[in-house]
Amino acid sequence: MDFDFIVKSIPLYVKAAEVTLELSFWGILLSLIIGFICSLVIYYKVKLLAQVVQIYIELSRNTPLLIQLFFLYYGFAKIGIKFEAYSCAIFGLAFLGGSYMAEAFRSGLEAVSKIQIETGLSVGLNRWQLMRYIILPQAFSVAIPAIGANAIFLLKETSVVSAIALADLMFVAKDLIGMYYKTTEALTMLVVAYLIILLPISLLLTFIERKVRHAGFGN
Amino acid sequence: MQDLGINVIFEGSNLLRLLIGLWVTMRIAIVAIAISVVFGIAFGIVMTVKNTFVQIVARLYLEAVRIIPILVWLFLFYFGLTKVLHIHLGAEVVSVIVFSLWGIAEMGDIVRGAITSLPAHQRASGRALGLTDLQIYRYIIIPQAVRRLIPAAINLATRMIKTTSLVVLIGVVEVLKVGQQIIEVSILKTPSASFWVYACIFALYFIICYPISLWSKKLELKWQNQ
Amino acid sequence: MSQKTQEKLLEIMNLKKQYDDVETLKDISLDVHKGEVVVVLGPSGCGKSTLLRCLNGLEEIQGGQIKLNGEVINADKTKWHLIRQKIGMVFQSYDLFPHMSIIENILLGPTKAQGRDKTEVLAQAEKLLTRVGLLDKKDAYPRQLSGGQKQRVAIVRALCMNPEIMLFDEVTASLDPEMVREVLDVMLELAKQGMTMVIVTHEMAFAKAVADRIVFIDEGQIAEIAKPQDFFNAPTTERAKRFLNIFKFNEESER
Numbered sequence: 001m002d003f004d005f006i007v008k009s010i011p012l013y014v015k016a017a018e019v020t021l022e023l024s025f026w027g028i029l030l031s032l033i034i035g036f037i038c039s040l041v042i043y044y045k046v047k048l049l050a051q052v053v054q055i056y057i058e059l060s061r062n063t064p065l066l067i068q069l070f071f072l073y074y075g076f077a078k079i080g081i082k083f084e085a086y087s088c089a090i091f092g093l094a095f096l097g098g099s100y101m102a103e104a105f106r107s108g109l110e111a112v113s114k115i116q117i118e119t120g121l122s123v124g125l126n127r128w129q130l131m132r133y134i135i136l137p138q139a140f141s142v143a144i145p146a147i148g149a150n151a152i153f154l155l156k157e158t159s160v161v162s163a164i165a166l167a168d169l170m171f172v173a174k175d176l177i178g179m180y181y182k183t184t185e186a187l188t189m190l191v192v193a194y195l196i197i198l199l200p201i202s203l204l205l206t207f208i209e210r211k212v213r214h215a216g217f218g219n
Numbered sequence: 220m221q222d223l224g225i226n227v228i229f230e231g232s233n234l235l236r237l238l239i240g241l242w243v244t245m246r247i248a249i250v251a252i253a254i255s256v257v258f259g260i261a262f263g264i265v266m267t268v269k270n271t272f273v274q275i276v277a278r279l280y281l282e283a284v285r286i287i288p289i290l291v292w293l294f295l296f297y298f299g300l301t302k303v304l305h306i307h308l309g310a311e312v313v314s315v316i317v318f319s320l321w322g323i324a325e326m327g328d329i330v331r332g333a334i335t336s337l338p339a340h341q342r343a344s345g346r347a348l349g350l351t352d353l354q355i356y357r358y359i360i361i362p363q364a365v366r367r368l369i370p371a372a373i374n375l376a377t378r379m380i381k382t383t384s385l386v387v388l389i390g391v392v393e394v395l396k397v398g399q400q401i402i403e404v405s406i407l408k409t410p411s412a413s414f415w416v417y418a419c420i421f422a423l424y425f426i427i428c429y430p431i432s433l434w435s436k437k438l439e440l441k442w443q444n445q
Numbered sequence: 446m447s448q449k450t451q452e453k454l455l456e457i458m459n460l461k462k463q464y465d466d467v468e469t470l471k472d473i474s475l476d477v478h479k480g481e482v483v484v485v486l487g488p489s490g491c492g493k494s495t496l497l498r499c500l501n502g503l504e505e506i507q508g509g510q511i512k513l514n515g516e517v518i519n520a521d522k523t524k525w526h527l528i529r530q531k532i533g534m535v536f537q538s539y540d541l542f543p544h545m546s547i548i549e550n551i552l553l554g555p556t557k558a559q560g561r562d563k564t565e566v567l568a569q570a571e572k573l574l575t576r577v578g579l580l581d582k583k584d585a586y587p588r589q590l591s592g593g594q595k596q597r598v599a600i601v602r603a604l605c606m607n608p609e610i611m612l613f614d615e616v617t618a619s620l621d622p623e624m625v626r627e628v629l630d631v632m633l634e635l636a637k638q639g640m641t642m643v644i645v646t647h648e649m650a651f652a653k654a655v656a657d658r659i660v661f662i663d664e665g666q667i668a669e670i671a672k673p674q675d676f677f678n679a680p681t682t683e684r685a686k687r688f689l690n691i692f693k694f695n696e697e698s699e700r
Contacts, residue, residue: 058429124529125558198286
């Protein structure tokens with residue numbers, strides 16, 4: 001192992017990690033928004049829109065991110081819709097993640113029992129108040145583990161964006177291998193970088209999940 | 220008449236070439252899924268063994284596979300392993316190895332979950348009937364566990380099929396690569412070739428994965444209501 | 446026993462309820478006067494719970510009219526969430542909101558739905574909790590309470606809305622036997638204070654003690670309306686006799 005090389009390449013990896021994290025942040029945030037809206041559309045069985053959302057979810061869940069990105073980035077460019085690689089990556093992540101988050105929220109919403117809803121109605125809440133005070137808080141606590149798992153899944157999926165020429169962690173590692181043949185060093189750094197990002201998040205999620213599952217409300 | 224971009228798909232043997240390219244990733248997926256099912260079941264049963272050492276090793280393997288992105292694993296095995304061990308493995312072989320390792324870990328966890336989620340009284344009532352441990356497995360645990368795990372296992376299979384699309388990034392010539400070749404050749408004649416080719420690949424993946432996910436959803440519903 | 450007036454609070458006229466093709470309620474007409482306690486009895490599946498749910502707009506009805514204070518409340522444009530603020534309902538299952546503390550459970554309706562002042566409601570809630578002996582539990586969460594305690598909180602939660610009428614749907618049916626009494630006592634107390642109530646129950650002794658009138662429903666129809674002493678001592682219909690016999694048998698076999 002060439003430790004000088006590793007030390008010298010640290011700034012490159014830090015910068016690349018920033019790209020990975022930034023893309024993940026926006027991707028996950030948009031996924032949450034899209035997923036939340038889609039789950040409500042399905043929950044309330046909004047006419048027509050519910051079908052559209054269902055089609056989107058199936059398309060998104062049954063195709064690979066890499067193909068979605070290529071289609072978006074290279075395919076759409078040729079018919080006049082051009083994305084920057086950066087926004088394309090975020091858009092692709094959101095397209096993929098939106099359906100996963102929608103499923104997470106939806107299962108949370110469906111877990112709220114009919115009797116809870118009726119009880120909410122019987123204390124005089126209107127539809128909006130029912131959503132705000134009864135359904136959403138209960139649905140969220142059920143959905144949190146799935147939302148967390150999806151967030152990690154999306155963070156890992158960002159490794160694919162190097163394929164559309166974005167300088168993320170994967171890209172830097174590939175670059176260093178290609179240019180200097182420092183395969184072992186580059187790959188070690190790559191793994192270390194992902195571990196530094198993913199280990200704390202994954203541990204935090206395990207902790208939260210355990211809390212939600214075993215304690216529930218009132219402990 | 221203006222050249223319709225979609226024709227690029229049906230020109231010459233283009234569609235056939237795409238399908239052959241798709242077969243390359245499918246082959247990887249199918250072999251890896253087969254290996255994952257067999258060894259994953261074994262791994263899952265091993266994970267239920269009440270031995271701290273076995274459990275720690277199994278857990279480490281599972282978490283290691285999970286926490287690092289598959290693409291990174293592909294790189295580690297393709298570029299890293301060859302360099303460290305001084306052996307050369309083809310990209311396709313590496314892909315099968317990586318996807319199998321992933322599949323075994325995930326399948327094992329599904330099997331473990333299906334076994335341990337059975338309420339303890341099921342085992343106890345089996346014993347109360349005078350069944351041996353083997354008979355308890357044969358008649359009580361396996362039939363119930365199978366119903367819990369099959370929908371999840373099918374889900375894993377679609378995830379593996381989708382993720383094998385990554386093998387192009389370590390140089391396997393598969394559907395995406397073939398698509399790029401077709402685009403290069405026809406870009407002058409058909410400027411919108413890349414749109415149609417990528418749309419076609421997108422559709423091909425959907426056509427393969429959608430029925431499988433439908434099937435798993437159906438089984439899940441069917442067994443939930445019983 | 447209570448200060449019943451001639452003023453009609455709730456009027457049910459020819460109410461019909463259908464599930465698919467099955468008529469659950471065929472033709473129900475009933476008036477409930479202010480301050481009156483009506484106990485609805487009947488074999489399981491006779492439609493008595495459905496009747497209560499219709500009164501609170503939880504079920505759509507296919508025919509007839511429901512009036513509260515002379516106002517029709519089952520019209521298409523009924524703002525049910527406003528009506529429900531005047532009709533308190535307590536269900537069979539302990540249906541407290543699990544993500545809220547006891548006091549939050551109670552305050553939700555009055556502060557959010559009715560938009561009342563929080564300090565005023567809080568004072569009322571604490572007074573009511575004291576009355577049912579649960580003031581010390583106000584910051585606990587539902588899962589820390591027993592079934593009987595939860596049900597008493599559910600009653601307080603409904604009362605805190607200052608309803609004009611209370612509906613009780615088999616509120617003791619899922620309770621352990623030793624907890625039934627504490628809930629029934631709260632209801633008896635309410636009756637004494639002149640609360641208008643419609644109660645569905647299987648507790649015969651309680652029904653006898655609390656009711657001004659017994660309404661006996663069988664197969665979706667009102668078979669008999671009578672004063673409790675008349676109903677229990679000398680039911681006029683065959684069906685009511687058969688129904689009461691079942692309970693007599695139970696009491697005898699328990700001895």
